Amino acid sequence: EVQLVQSGGGLVQPGGSLRLSCVGSGFIYKDYWMSWVRQTPEKGLEWVASIKQDGSQKYYSDSVKGRFTISKDNTQNSVYLQLNNLGVEDTAVYFCARPSNGANSDLQNWGQGDLVAVSS
């Protein structure tokens, strides 16, 4: 059974940083792209970033480019999202997700979600 378990969320002040983690099991981690998606009541679901199987390609939404960094450690079956220079607009539930297959793929498996709250 595929499982994605997230950690690292919490309350942070504006301008602060946080690192989200997502550990996968039940599949060969190095064979899959991984992605992050966030959700707010106001904006709904928003794709944030995706990373290729070996980490050689990364894509970001314009809203986080230059502030967030996605990385992948296949030895730890983990994907990370480093969030820097956070603003209140980054407050959201963040999900990691695994596509079915390749880059142009649906998101077949999701983590449980992790709340990031940016507030002074």
Add this chain to the structure above:
Amino acid sequence: DTQMTQSPSILSASVGDRVTIACRASQILNSYLAWYQQKPGRAPKLLIYRVSTLDDGVPSRFSGSGSGTEFTLTISSLQPDDFATYYCQQYHSFPWTFGQGTKVDIK
């Protein structure tokens, strides 16, 4: 960016009803269209990918159709477990984008 527009935003229905949700893309998607179901406090769950292929374990009362820029999710006979919010998503090109969601609630 590809804009995804769902309609309606809210749909009130009864158990046994046939329900249809529409999703329109601002660009041709070449079948890279998925549907998700989400319940409060839970992660989205993949229902359908490549416009019409059901993910493993998804009941056959769900179906997807469409092409180009116009797509539809249909629930042939609404069941109590189906009251949830549904989202379409394009993965034709980055940035991937989602529809704003359609909440199916009890009439």
